[in-house]
Amino acid sequence: MSNAKLAKDFEKIVGAGNVMHEEADLHAYSYDSAVLDPQVPALVIKPTTTEQLGPVTALCNEHGLPMTVRGAGTNLSGGTIPHPGGVVVLTNGLNKILEINEEDLYAVVEPGVVTAQFAAQVASKGLFYPPDPGSQAVSTIGGNVAENAGGLRGLKYGVTKDYVMGMDFYDAHGDLIKSGSRTVKCVTGYNLAGLMVASEGTLGVFSNIILKLVPPPKASKAMMAIFPNVQTASETVAAIIANHIVPCTLEFLDNSVIRYVEDFTKAGLPTDAGAILLIEVDGHQAEVIEDAQKVVDICTKCGAKEVKMAETAEEREALWFARRNALPSLARAKPTTVLEDATVPRSQIPAMMEGLDKIAKKYKLDIGTFGHAGDGNLHPTILCDNRDKEEFHRVEEAVDEIFDVALSLKGTLSGEHGIGMAKSKWMEKETSKATLEYSLKMKRAIDPKGILNPTKIIGDV
Amino acid sequence: MEDLKQLAQNLMELDDQMVACMKCGMCQAVCPVFAETMQEADVTRGKIALLEKLAHEMVKDADQVNDKLNRCLLCGSCAANCPSGVKIMDIFMKARVIVTQFKGLSATKKMIFKGLLTRPKLFNTLTEMSAKFQGPFAKIADQASGAASCAMLNPLLGERHFMPLAKKPFRKDYPQLDTPRGKSGLKVAFYPGCVVDKMFPNVGHAAIKILEHHGVGIFLPKGQACCGIPTLASGDQDTMVSLMKQNIKAFENGTFDYLVTPCATCTATLHETWPKMIDNEDPVFVEKVKDLAAKTMDINAFLVDIVGVKAPAEPKKGGKVVTYHDPCHLSKSLGVAAQPRTLLKLSDNVEFKEMNEANRCCGCGGSFNLYHYDLSKSIGERKAGNVRDAGADIAATGCPACMMQLGDMLSQTGGGVEVKHVLEIYADSL
Ligand SMILES: Cc1cc2nc3c(=O)[nH]c(=O)nc-3n(C[C@H](O)[C@H](O)[C@H](O)COP(=O)(O)OP(=O)(O)OC[C@H]3O[C@@H](n4cnc5c(N)ncnc54)[C@H](O)[C@@H]3O)c2cc1C
Numbered sequence: 001m002s003n004a005k006l007a008k009d010f011e012k013i014v015g016a017g018n019v020m021h022e023e024a025d026l027h028a029y030s031y032d033s034a035v036l037d038p039q040v041p042a043l044v045i046k047p048t049t050t051e052q053l054g055p056v057t058a059l060c061n062e063h064g065l066p067m068t069v070r071g072a073g074t075n076l077s078g079g080t081i082p083h084p085g086g087v088v089v090l091t092n093g094l095n096k097i098l099e100i101n102e103e104d105l106y107a108v109v110e111p112g113v114v115t116a117q118f119a120a121q122v123a124s125k126g127l128f129y130p131p132d133p134g135s136q137a138v139s140t141i142g143g144n145v146a147e148n149a150g151g152l153r154g155l156k157y158g159v160t161k162d163y164v165m166g167m168d169f170y171d172a173h174g175d176l177i178k179s180g181s182r183t184v185k186c187v188t189g190y191n192l193a194g195l196m197v198a199s200e201g202t203l204g205v206f207s208n209i210i211l212k213l214v215p216p217p218k219a220s221k222a223m224m225a226i227f228p229n230v231q232t233a234s235e236t237v238a239a240i241i242a243n244h245i246v247p248c249t250l251e252f253l254d255n256s257v258i259r260y261v262e263d264f265t266k267a268g269l270p271t272d273a274g275a276i277l278l279i280e281v282d283g284h285q286a287e288v289i290e291d292a293q294k295v296v297d298i299c300t301k302c303g304a305k306e307v308k309m310a311e312t313a314e315e316r317e318a319l320w321f322a323r324r325n326a327l328p329s330l331a332r333a334k335p336t337t338v339l340e341d342a343t344v345p346r347s348q349i350p351a352m353m354e355g356l357d358k359i360a361k362k363y364k365l366d367i368g369t370f371g372h373a374g375d376g377n378l379h380p381t382i383l384c385d386n387r388d389k390e391e392f393h394r395v396e397e398a399v400d401e402i403f404d405v406a407l408s409l410k411g412t413l414s415g416e417h418g419i420g421m422a423k424s425k426w427m428e429k430e431t432s433k434a435t436l437e438y439s440l441k442m443k444r445a446i447d448p449k450g451i452l453n454p455t456k457i458i459g460d461v
Numbered sequence: 462m463e464d465l466k467q468l469a470q471n472l473m474e475l476d477d478q479m480v481a482c483m484k485c486g487m488c489q490a491v492c493p494v495f496a497e498t499m500q501e502a503d504v505t506r507g508k509i510a511l512l513e514k515l516a517h518e519m520v521k522d523a524d525q526v527n528d529k530l531n532r533c534l535l536c537g538s539c540a541a542n543c544p545s546g547v548k549i550m551d552i553f554m555k556a557r558v559i560v561t562q563f564k565g566l567s568a569t570k571k572m573i574f575k576g577l578l579t580r581p582k583l584f585n586t587l588t589e590m591s592a593k594f595q596g597p598f599a600k601i602a603d604q605a606s607g608a609a610s611c612a613m614l615n616p617l618l619g620e621r622h623f624m625p626l627a628k629k630p631f632r633k634d635y636p637q638l639d640t641p642r643g644k645s646g647l648k649v650a651f652y653p654g655c656v657v658d659k660m661f662p663n664v665g666h667a668a669i670k671i672l673e674h675h676g677v678g679i680f681l682p683k684g685q686a687c688c689g690i691p692t693l694a695s696g697d698q699d700t701m702v703s704l705m706k707q708n709i710k711a712f713e714n715g716t717f718d719y720l721v722t723p724c725a726t727c728t729a730t731l732h733e734t735w736p737k738m739i740d741n742e743d744p745v746f747v748e749k750v751k752d753l754a755a756k757t758m759d760i761n762a763f764l765v766d767i768v769g770v771k772a773p774a775e776p777k778k779g780g781k782v783v784t785y786h787d788p789c790h791l792s793k794s795l796g797v798a799a800q801p802r803t804l805l806k807l808s809d810n811v812e813f814k815e816m817n818e819a820n821r822c823c824g825c826g827g828s829f830n831l832y833h834y835d836l837s838k839s840i841g842e843r844k845a846g847n848v849r850d851a852g853a854d855i856a857a858t859g860c861p862a863c864m865m866q867l868g869d870m871l872s873q874t875g876g877g878v879e880v881k882h883v884l885e886i887y888a889d890s891l
Pocket residue numbers: 032033068069070071072073074075076079080091111132133134135138139140141142143144145146147148149150151152200201202204205206207327416417418453456484485486487
């Protein structure tokens with residue numbers, strides 16, 4: 001069927017003006033935040049009510065049209081790069097917060113609600129929605145759920161999946177499926193909402209999502225610990241956890257990142273430090289004071305050269321300034337920033353760092369590493385120029401090897417950025433042939449024509 | 462569109478700058494146009510992607526890309542927040558020049574830019590004549606902001622509540638000035654800018670009063686021309702350069718420490734944009750431009766940072782409530798935000814109150830307002846709402862273009878709020 005005729009059919013569902021098919025518009029939806037080749041869709045469709053998601057999906061299925069749902073397009077694994085000739089379905093028109101329930105501590109939102117705006121609304125009611133991916137100023141709740149996004153507070157408060165209580169979604173035929181509930185406990189049927197988490201748009205199209213809220217912590221304290229080398233810093237991470245203190249945030253910056261950040265911000269960071277840890281504890285006032293002191297003691301005992309405690313709000317702000325500027329500083333250094341998120345058990349961080357060091361030398365690449373040390377979730381970031389074919393080839397080889405090392409340390413391909421197109425070829429290596437087969441069988445049964453974001457995660461059906 | 466290949470090749474000049482965009486999408490959080498349309502082609506990332514694709518000949522329809530490129534206020538909000546430090550404004554300006562070289566200027570723009578702006582005398586005469594004729598037709602729509610509406614001009618101006626041209630332009634009262642340094646020991650060149658000259662002469666008068674009060678000598682030469690930003694935003698770099706030449710000529714015979722302007726856009730243009738547009742000019746001229754650019758300063762910043770006007774220990778209470786809108790070209794391009802607030806807090810008879818999103822673009826964007834009025838209006842209405850929510854009697858700002866937009870928006874949303882330049886308020890309290 002011609003695109004013009006198809007466009008008309010979609011217009012009947014979403015209304016004229018909500019189907020885009022001009023060349024420039026199509027090209028504007030051909031990429032996301034991953035460093036991968038763009039692919040141009042045939043149509044871009046913008047539903048204005050969640051109910052329209054059903055018939056839109058049904059029409060795609062009828063024509064065997066591949067469809068890719070797009071939130072803010074900030075994912076780093078190519079999850080929203082469309083299938084050539086397929087359609088892109090935008091959720092940014094579905095951005096209503098339907099309910100914030102202060103008595104029962106939950107909220108119901110449409111999938112296109114922007115994470116930070118939601119968190120701010122929740123905070124204005126005196127409650128707390130902790131997942132805070134670095135992209136929260138623009139990322140959507142639908143995208144967060146589909147990628148199981150995590151953030152700086154993951155260590156203590158968990159990631160997006162820990163806050164999904166239930167969800168309505170449309171299956172490949174456009175029928176509405178309901179799962180989970182507004183109750184804290186719910187074992188009615190399969191945990192389909194759980195299945196949707198991290199599914200990257202390959203198993204269903206989310207409509208309304210029920211999220212858990214928590215009371216905010218009463219107090220918090222932040223500090224920066226300066227270490228002579230990566231080794232002592234990562235031993236400290238293990239020691240803090242082993243002492244049964246769970247900071248809300250425990251972030252790591254290696255020497256190369258410290259130097260880039262200092263270059264760019266002139267914030268006065270210790271450029272001769274091997275690594276720094278940025279640590280924040282929160283909870284009740286008394287507990288915070290006690291935990292903070294324990295953390296200082298542990299850091300000192302493990303070999304920290306210095307621990308700087310933030311005494312005022314400004315000092316706390318200054319500490320997090322460094323962390324927030326890690327990516328920007330690296331991004332300014334070279335044209336292309338390949339940000340990976342290989343994750344290892346916490347005790348393996350020293351080994352992982354050693355591995356990264358060897359890889360950087362072997363492939364003659366500039367790699368800066370920062371990340372969520374408390375979760376073992378590191379972001380080795382390769383600085384390069386993807387127009388330089390030869391160099392970029394080395395980058396690809398280095399990335400392969402980074403995963404090899406992470407897997408050999410009993411780690412995982414992705415701590416938070418998802419598999420998408422970028423890492424699907426690695427799936428079998430981390431899991432098993434049977435795991436992949438199981439997933440493929442499930443996908444075939446649920447989505448026989450393979451229209452839901454094909455090729456992502458598990459490759460071609 | 463004549464030769465796509467050539468266009469693509471020229472755009473490749475920008476490739477090194479464009480490749481710095483890592484497509485992180487963080488610009489979606491701050492782009493006022495995107496907030497209205499939620500379309501990827503309207504946000505920075507989308508525009509850069511389209512330019513890249515045009516440069517690499519992956520997109521064929523240059524007109525479509527050009528349309529998207531022009532749906533932009535050039536407010537710089539994205540550049541100020543871009544984690545990669547992409548030189549977004551440079552890319553957009555240069556891309557407009559490159560595309561315009563191929564498409565050519567529209568007949569109207571050619572007439573206005575080449576025929577009018579480069580001939581300040583003719584421009585002045587024409588606007589004076591219009592000022593005389595507009596009287597009988599324009600009726601004041603909102604007494605407070607001074608905005609007018611005019612049924613006869615609707616085909617041209619739509620439903621806008623525009624600022625009428627001043628009966629007597631600033632230039633008539635001050636054709637030129639050259640006063641000695643006073644107690645401050647400082648001397649400045651004064652560049653009012655066209656909008657102050659023709660629409661808001663009071664702002665010019667306020668500036669003179671303030672400078673005299675602080676004992677600052679003033680050099681105000683004849684023959685000043687427009688800063689050229691409207692022409693550059695339309696891709697006409699040539700006219701901008703000829704306007705620069707006229708201005709350089711006007712100022713080259715004076716001695717002064719700084720050049721100050723009450724127009725945020727002029728300040729940013731002289732200080733930042735001029736030095737970037739002179740690659741192919743002769744070295745003597747280049748030196749002069751760089752010298753003048755380095756001396757150019759926003760007048761609020763001059764008063765606080767150089768003259769040393771200090772914030773009061775206790776903010777004043779009582780009087781009319783005044784709030785402040787940050788012009789993009791002051792806060793985002795030049796980082797001037799505290800100084801105008803200092804002056805407001807110092808002023809008698811007003812009480813300063815911060816509004817929400819003070820730093821958000823008002824939606825004017827020069828010719829953006831002409832070609833995309835609906836978008837401009839919805840962005841402006843949000844600003845008007847914030848002004849009203851602050852309970853302000855006066856909306857103050859530091860850019861005459863913002864004053865026009867604020868006047869239109871506040872007038873159309875019920876009126877009753879005065880629109881003033883910070884200098885007018887500060888001058889009144891002296
Ligand atoms: C600067 C930067 C910092 C980042 N920091 C973090 C971080 O700290 N932690 C982290 O985890 N990630 C981070 N990310 C990655 C990314 O922001 C997250 O993966 C985020 O959750 C994506 O949200 P989105 O709305 O942009 O989704 P998109 O990128 O639009 O989509 C992501 C996936 O979700 C699917 N999807 C979206 N909506 C739906 C729906 N309604 N139904 C079904 N499928 C859907 C899409 O098809 C796609 O596969 C970062 C990215 C950037 C650019």
